[in-house]
Amino acid sequence: MKAVGVIVEYNPFHNGHFHHLNETRQKTDADCLIAVMSGNFLQRGEPAIVSKWARAKMALAAGVDVVIELPYAFAVQAAEQFAHGAVQLLAAIGCQELCFGSESGEISAFLSAAKTWLEQKETFDSLIRTGLARGQSFPKAAAEAWQKFGAAPLDLSKPNNVLGFAYVKAIWQNKLAMMPRTIPRLAAGYHDESFSHPSIASATSLRKTLRQTGRLESIAAYVPPAALEQLRQYRETYGRFHDWEVYFPLLKYRLLTATEADLRRIAGVEEGIEHRLKQHIAHAETFAAFIAAVKTKRYTWTRLQRLCAHVLTNFTKEEQAKAANPTYIRLLGMSEAGRRYLKQVKKSAALPLVARASKLNGDSLYEQEKRAAAVYAAAFPEPLYSAALKEEYATAPIYVSGIERK
Amino acid sequence: MKAVGVIVEYNPFHNGHFHHLNETRQKTDADCLIAVMSGNFLQRGEPAIVSKWARAKMALAAGVDVVIELPYAFAVQAAEQFAHGAVQLLAAIGCQELCFGSESGEISAFLSAAKTWLEQKETFDSLIRTGLARGQSFPKAAAEAWQKFGAAPLDLSKPNNVLGFAYVKAIWQNKLAMMPRTIPRLAAGYHDESFSHPSIASATSLRKTLRQTGRLESIAAYVPPAALEQLRQYRETYGRFHDWEVYFPLLKYRLLTATEADLRRIAGVEEGIEHRLKQHIAHAETFAAFIAAVKTKRYTWTRLQRLCAHVLTNFTKEEQAKAANPTYIRLLGMSEAGRRYLKQVKKSAALPLVARASKLNGDSLYEQEKRAAAVYAAAFPEPLYSAALKEEYATAPIYVSGIERK
Numbered sequence: 001m002k003a004v005g006v007i008v009e010y011n012p013f014h015n016g017h018f019h020h021l022n023e024t025r026q027k028t029d030a031d032c033l034i035a036v037m038s039g040n041f042l043q044r045g046e047p048a049i050v051s052k053w054a055r056a057k058m059a060l061a062a063g064v065d066v067v068i069e070l071p072y073a074f075a076v077q078a079a080e081q082f083a084h085g086a087v088q089l090l091a092a093i094g095c096q097e098l099c100f101g102s103e104s105g106e107i108s109a110f111l112s113a114a115k116t117w118l119e120q121k122e123t124f125d126s127l128i129r130t131g132l133a134r135g136q137s138f139p140k141a142a143a144e145a146w147q148k149f150g151a152a153p154l155d156l157s158k159p160n161n162v163l164g165f166a167y168v169k170a171i172w173q174n175k176l177a178m179m180p181r182t183i184p185r186l187a188a189g190y191h192d193e194s195f196s197h198p199s200i201a202s203a204t205s206l207r208k209t210l211r212q213t214g215r216l217e218s219i220a221a222y223v224p225p226a227a228l229e230q231l232r233q234y235r236e237t238y239g240r241f242h243d244w245e246v247y248f249p250l251l252k253y254r255l256l257t258a259t260e261a262d263l264r265r266i267a268g269v270e271e272g273i274e275h276r277l278k279q280h281i282a283h284a285e286t287f288a289a290f291i292a293a294v295k296t297k298r299y300t301w302t303r304l305q306r307l308c309a310h311v312l313t314n315f316t317k318e319e320q321a322k323a324a325n326p327t328y329i330r331l332l333g334m335s336e337a338g339r340r341y342l343k344q345v346k347k348s349a350a351l352p353l354v355a356r357a358s359k360l361n362g363d364s365l366y367e368q369e370k371r372a373a374a375v376y377a378a379a380f381p382e383p384l385y386s387a388a389l390k391e392e393y394a395t396a397p398i399y400v401s402g403i404e405r406k
Numbered sequence: 407m408k409a410v411g412v413i414v415e416y417n418p419f420h421n422g423h424f425h426h427l428n429e430t431r432q433k434t435d436a437d438c439l440i441a442v443m444s445g446n447f448l449q450r451g452e453p454a455i456v457s458k459w460a461r462a463k464m465a466l467a468a469g470v471d472v473v474i475e476l477p478y479a480f481a482v483q484a485a486e487q488f489a490h491g492a493v494q495l496l497a498a499i500g501c502q503e504l505c506f507g508s509e510s511g512e513i514s515a516f517l518s519a520a521k522t523w524l525e526q527k528e529t530f531d532s533l534i535r536t537g538l539a540r541g542q543s544f545p546k547a548a549a550e551a552w553q554k555f556g557a558a559p560l561d562l563s564k565p566n567n568v569l570g571f572a573y574v575k576a577i578w579q580n581k582l583a584m585m586p587r588t589i590p591r592l593a594a595g596y597h598d599e600s601f602s603h604p605s606i607a608s609a610t611s612l613r614k615t616l617r618q619t620g621r622l623e624s625i626a627a628y629v630p631p632a633a634l635e636q637l638r639q640y641r642e643t644y645g646r647f648h649d650w651e652v653y654f655p656l657l658k659y660r661l662l663t664a665t666e667a668d669l670r671r672i673a674g675v676e677e678g679i680e681h682r683l684k685q686h687i688a689h690a691e692t693f694a695a696f697i698a699a700v701k702t703k704r705y706t707w708t709r710l711q712r713l714c715a716h717v718l719t720n721f722t723k724e725e726q727a728k729a730a731n732p733t734y735i736r737l738l739g740m741s742e743a744g745r746r747y748l749k750q751v752k753k754s755a756a757l758p759l760v761a762r763a764s765k766l767n768g769d770s771l772y773e774q775e776k777r778a779a780a781v782y783a784a785a786f787p788e789p790l791y792s793a794a795l796k797e798e799y800a801t802a803p804i805y806v807s808g809i810e811r812k
Contacts, residue, residue, distance in 0.1 A: 249784060249791065253656055256780030256795075257720045259773075282780075282795050285788040314663045367665075374662030374688075378655060382691040385655065389662075389688050 001341050004030035004097045005090030005178070006064075007083075007167065009038045011049050011203045013058035013227040014219075016101075016186055019200070021063050023183045024099040032341040034066040034095055035059050036086045037332065038075035039369060040376035041313070043082050045305030047242040047376060049207055050234040051388070053395055056333040060400040061226035065338035067398075068093065069330040071365040072372045073323035076309050078138065083166035084174070089326050091176040092350035098171065098180050100164045102154075105184030109154040110161075114168040116149060123148070137300045160185060211243065238380055238388070244305070246379045248287040251308055255281040258311070267320040268307035273299060277311075312375045315368055327365055328354050333398035355397050407747050410436035410503045411496030411584070412470075413489075413573065415444045417455050417609045419464035419633040420625075422507075422592055425606070427469050429589045430505040438747040440472040441465050442495045443738065444481035445775060446782035447719070449488050451711030453648040453782060455613055456640040457794070459801055462739040466806040467632035471744035473804075474499065475736040477771040478778045479729035482715050484544065489572035490580070495732050497582040498756035504577065504586050506570045508560075511590030515560040516567075520574040522555060529554070543706045566591060617649065644790055650711070652785045654693040657714055661687040664717070673726040674713035679705060683717075718781045721774060733771055734760050739804035761803050 004024060010017060025033060037059065039052045048055060056067040074085025090098055102110070117124055124145050131141025139162070146152040154161050168180050186200045201209075201222040209218050216232055223231075235241060255263075255277055263274040276294050284290035291304050299307075309315075329351050334342060346353055360366035370392065377388035410430060416423060431439055443465065445458045454461060462473040480491025496504055508516070523530055530551050537547025545568070552558040560567050574586045592606045607615075607628040615624050622638055629637075641647060661669070661683055669680035682700050690696035697710050705713075715721075735757045740748060752759055766772035776798065783794035 249787075250656070250659055252791065253780065253784045254660075257718070257777045259720070262720070282799075283792060285792050312663070314665070314668070371663045374659065378659045381655075385658065386689060386691050393688075 001031040001337075001344060002029060003032040003034055003066075003093070003095045003341060003345075004028045004099055005034045005036065005087075005093075005095035006099055007070075007086040007090070007163075008035045008059065009042050009048070009203070010055045010058055010227075011042055011046075012206060012223065012231060013055065013062060014201065014203060014206055014223050015199050016202070018062050018224050019186050020099075020101050020183060025063065027183065028097050028099060028181065030097075032065045032337055033063060034068065034090060034093060034338075034341075035064045036068050036070050036089045039069050039072060040372045041072060041076045041309045043075060043077070043079075044302045045076055045307070045309045046244060047247060047309075047379075049210075049241045049243070050231060051376070051391070052332055053391065053398065054230045054234045056398055057400075058224075058227040058230050060333050060335055060398060061230075062224060064333075065335045065341065066093070067332040067334070069332050069369070071323075071326060071330075072313065072315065072368045073320065073365055074326065076306050076315075078303075078306075079162050079166040080170070083163065083170040085326055087167055087170045087176060087178065088174060089329055089351070091171075091174070091178045092326070093329050093353070094345045094349060095178055098167060098178050100160075100167055100180070100182050101185040102160055102164045102182040103158050103185060104154065105182055107180060107182045110164050110168045110180065110182065112153040113156075113165055114172060116153070117165075117169060118172060120149065132298075135298050137298055137303070139300075140297075207243070210241065238384055240379065242376065242379055244287040244308075247312060247375065248284075248290070250375070250378055251287065251290075251312055252281055252284070254311055263311070265316045265318070266307070267310045267315050267317050268303070269310075269317075271298075273307070309372075313368065313371045315371070319364065319368060323365060323368075326351060327363055328352050328360060330357065330360070330366075331355050331397040333400065335400050339399065357393055357395075407437040407743075407750060408435060409438040409440055409472075409499070409501045409747060409751075410434045410505055411440045411442065411493075411499075411501035412505055413476075413492045413496070413569075414441045414465065415448050415454070415609070416461045416464055417448055417452075418612060418629065418637060419461065419468060420607065420609060420612055420629050422606050422608070424468050424630050425592050426505075426507050426589060431469065433589065434503050434505060434587065436503075438471045438743055439469060440474065440496060440499060440501055440744075440747075441470045442474050442476050442492045444476050445478060446778045447478060447482045447715045449481060449483070449485075450708045451482055451713070451715045452650060453653060453715075453785075455616075455647045455649070456637060457782070457797070458738055459797065459804065460636045460640045462804055463806075464630075464633040464636050466739050466741055466804060467636075468630060470739075471741045472499070472748065473738040473740070475738050475775070477729075477732060477736075478719065478721065478774045479726065479771055480732065482712050482721075484709075484712075485568050485572040486576070489569065489576040491732055493573055493576045493582060493584065494580060495735055495757070497577075497580070497584045498732070499735050499759070500751045500755060501584055504573060504584050506566075506573055506586070506588050507591040508566055508570045508588040509564050509591060510560065511588055513586060513588045516570050516574045516586065516588060518559040519562075519571055520578060522559070523571075523575060524578060526555065538704075541704050543704055543709070545706075546703075613649070616647065644786055644794070646785065648782065648785055650693040650714075653718060653781065654690075654696070656781070656784055657693070657696075657718055658687055658690070660717055669717070671722045671724070672713070673716045673721050673723050674709065675716075675723075677704075679713070715778075719774065719777045721777070725770065725774060729771060729774075732757060733769055734758050734766060736763065736766070736772075737761050737803040739806065741806050745805065763799055763801075 040048055042048055059067050070086055074082055127145035128141045131144055156162055164182055171178055171180055199221055206219045220228055260274045263269050280293040291301055354360055373392035377385050380388055446454055448454055465473050476492050480488055533551035534547045537550055562568055577584055577586055605627055612625045626634055666680045669675050686699040697707055760766055779798035783791050786794055
């Protein structure tokens with residue numbers, strides 16, 4: 001069976017994702033589509049709109065055969081570390097290809113950019129360090145570094161291109177036997193918050209619309225019915241969707257009661273940002289107002305969101321330094337084909353395949369995952385808080401048979 | 407002017423407290439009654455039902471002339487450390503006498519008990535250590551130690567006697583020029599939860615009744631009208647009273663995201679209790695159910711409540727060890743007579759008299775106080791959360807003129 005990997009967040013799943021899955025299956029002739037997915041917190045430091053289980057169901061309903069979890073220590077990270085964890089998991093479970101979305105859909109630009117970067121690694125590293133020392137953000141420093149080599153072979157101001165570039169680099173640096181491919185994205189820029197296409201819109205714009213209208217029908221044109229139904233069920237069960245504002249009281253409590261020394265132990269707290277956090281938190285009444293007050297040229301919104309996620313989950317520099325590579329493959333869900341595939345690779349997979357989270361107790365990556373789940377569940381009043389925690393610890397991988405999938 | 411001290415929590419102020427103040431003034435001929443009062447968290451590890459400001463107003467309305475704050479590091483402690491901080495503050499501000507309530511109202515029994523204890527200190531310490539090593543709680547070990555000396559000269563199963571005994575010991579051990587006196591309490595045992603007297607009931611029973619009925623009228627017979635009015639205004643402004651259940655989601659979040667190593671740094675976390683805390687927190691849906699599950703012979707309800715307060719406020723063993731003595735006298739409120747008295751002792755007081763909390767920034771006892779205030783304010787949604795925080799940092803001492811007091 002040929003397995004092909006995708007790297008996803010599905011926050012929430014929408015028609016663009018559906019298009020990517022269909023194209024991927026068709027172009028690669030995959031027998032088994034494997035998605036590595038962020039858990040409760042996402043790459044840009046945000047809580048996922050609904051739980052990993054609900055999002056795994058959306059993925060399965062749309063044709064994914066196996067959903068595995070990207071551990072927190074890789075999920076809530078800048079592109080390089082995120083890519084490093086994700087491609088290793090896909091390779092470990094036996095994917096022969098990785099297929100990501102990009103603006104152009106031309107893999108050659110990614111290969112050429114990665115080649116230049118890796119060949120000139122020292123120069124790039126040194127240029128970026130100089131930029132950072134001058135107070136630039138990482139993306140800004142990287143963009144200036146590219147200018148020294150003439151323009152980059154691809155537009156690295158586009159978040160999807162940055163990720164694709166990181167995937168290719170990570171595959172090569174880890175010498176993985178997995179071929180990178182790319183498929184052009186349909187319409188809608190990643191950050192677009194307005195609708196311009198009749199059926200395609202970015203996850204960002206969908207979350208915004210949902211937040212503003214509170215009505216699922218307002219996004220129905222852009223989301224497959226099965227995913228919409230998951231959103232509906234989730235809100236019915238838990239009473240709400242997740243966003244940063246839900247967690248702001250916890251963040252405020254934690255920032256006010258942690259000492260500056262405590263904060264300096266947290267991953268991402270560098271260069272005295274702990275003073276700014278402490279300085280602005282007492283007066284801030286919303287997460288958005290807080291981040292706006294703390295934001296600097298160097299500390300971008302995304303970087304601050306990630307840092308705040310680490311404050312909430314108590315994810316330390318020490319833990320980040322130790323999280324070199326994934327240590328397990330956690331299954332969140334599978335189809336009939338997925339189950340056949342897993343049976344086939346169970347023995348040969350490069351990392352242990354784990355269905356029951358209880359088997360992971362004590363594994364440091366999973367202990368971090370449990371803490372992230374504890375934060376995530378704190379969005380709910382009891383008894384839902386306890387119920388959501390139990391879901392993290394005790395849910396068996398979701399199985400969707402062919403008939404259920406239709 | 408003759409100043410006399412009382413040590414109070416006023417949680418809430420009731421007719422028994424009023425009786426004690428009137429008796430104190432009459433028996434001691436005091437010109438200035440000074441109350442040292444716990445702040446946001448109390449001796450038994452509970453959040454105060456209303457803020458320190460509201461409780462200071464109750465005190466002033468009832469005849470107290472000066473209200474000063476017992477810092478968190480002394481307030482949320484077993485009797486000895488609580489007494490140590492409180493008597494030092496009263497002595498530092500020039501109180502010639504300390505007057506506490508007791509069951510018998512006989513000071514001789516307290517003096518005799520304290521004398522025996524201090525003369526036989528090594529024997530007592532060794533007997534108590536032995537008891538603790540056998541898994542006894544501190545009160546149980548102390549009671550058994552007394553039996554070796556025949557019975558104790560006073561009933562140390564009564565919380566008020568335990569505190570009075572600790573006050574006398576602390577005065578002697580610190581060689582303070584302050585005379586201890588006691589006045590008999592009126593009816594109602596400290597822990598009584600049922601009403602038996604037409605106008606006197608314990609603070610515990612009043613909180614319980616208020617929690618059950620939600621109606622201020624249900625406690626009106628037991629609380630002076632001015633105190634009742636403070637309660638009414640507080641609930642009108644902040645929408646609620648405080649109890650442990652309000653803080654349970656924060657406690658749960660913190661216990662789930664702190665590592666066991668983090669918890670071992672917290673004051674009061676000893677002998678592996680961190681495992682029990684971790685073990686029971688995920689399933690607990692209320693604070694009461696949680697404590698009931700964690701409780702052991704050695705870890706009494708009160709000890710666990712204090713420990714949980716320290717978890718919430720991030721109060722560490724290191725901080726506890728450093729909190730040897732009060733470092734300032736923080737004014738919460740004063741009457742006209744109080745103001746005259748303060749003017750008189752301003753220069754001679756053994757510790758700096760501080761009206762504006764902003765002057766205390768950086769003082770470690772006050773930094774702990776700010777953290778306790780941050781936890782306390784987390785009971786409210788925004789914008790009340792920020793408003794309550796500001797109240798801690800920026801409120802000037804309450805001044806009540808003679809006319810206002812009537």
